[in-house]
Amino acid sequence: MGHIARVWRLSARLEAILSLLGNAKVLADVGTDHALLPAHAVLRGLVERAYAIDLREEPLLGAARTVAELNVADRVTLIRGSGLQALRGRNVDAAVVAGLSGRTMLSWCRDCPDVLDELPRLVLQPNGHLTALRAWAHNAGLWLLDENICLDGKRFFVSCAFGPGTGPDPAYALAELSLEAAFELGPWLVHRRDPLAAECFADEHARLKELVARGQNRYRTKLEVYEAAQRLLAV
Secondary structure (H helix, E strand, O other), rough: OHHHHHOOOOOHHHHHHHHOOOOOOOOEOOOOOOHHHHHHHHOOOOOOOEEEEEOOOOHHHHHHHHHHHHOOOOOEEEEOOOOHHHOOOOOOEHHHEEEEEHHHHHHHHOOOOHHHHHHOOOEEEEEEEEHHHHHHHHOOEEEEEEEEEEEEEEEEEEEEEEEEEOOHHEEEEEEOHHHHHHHOOHHHHHHOHHHHHHHHHHHHHHHHHHHOOOOOHHHHHHHHHHHHHHHHHOO
């Protein structure tokens, strides 16, 4: 009963990802685990069909149970594959990678530039190293199309949607911050004065302030970024 109950609802962090899919018709969820995200995407009509991709056999067994329970097995294809290279030749409109370290996501992206060249939208929700991901995407010529933040349990999750663009990324012209600060904070979150982002930034500001007070001066520059965020997002 536990599995059946779980497949009919999504966590806040997965709902946040669904809101960033844009107008995609074909979705790929890389590192899908139980395939909840692609199953709900097709069930709600957000996409026409989806691929649920994972390297390990055990998650794919759980994924098969999910798509069967939600009656979407004809629209969600399970694939055993590794990273973004599993997208080659599949004509995917949007790809999602979530629940992995930012370092792993960076490695996958750097290993598959040809895949990214053909991908209209890449949605990433990393566990850490988001600043490096934003910076990489900017330097690779990908625009930050959108981003959001959610609170799931007691933890904040930021999701970013990247896609090909021409010329300077307009997102970074909006944030009233230096480029480096925008990589750290998220230009859309700052521009929208997102109240949940303000809460997240306040927590990080307090943490960094305590570290600097203890004499860990290597965090001083980062603390200044969050002090600027406090001023910009003050209500």
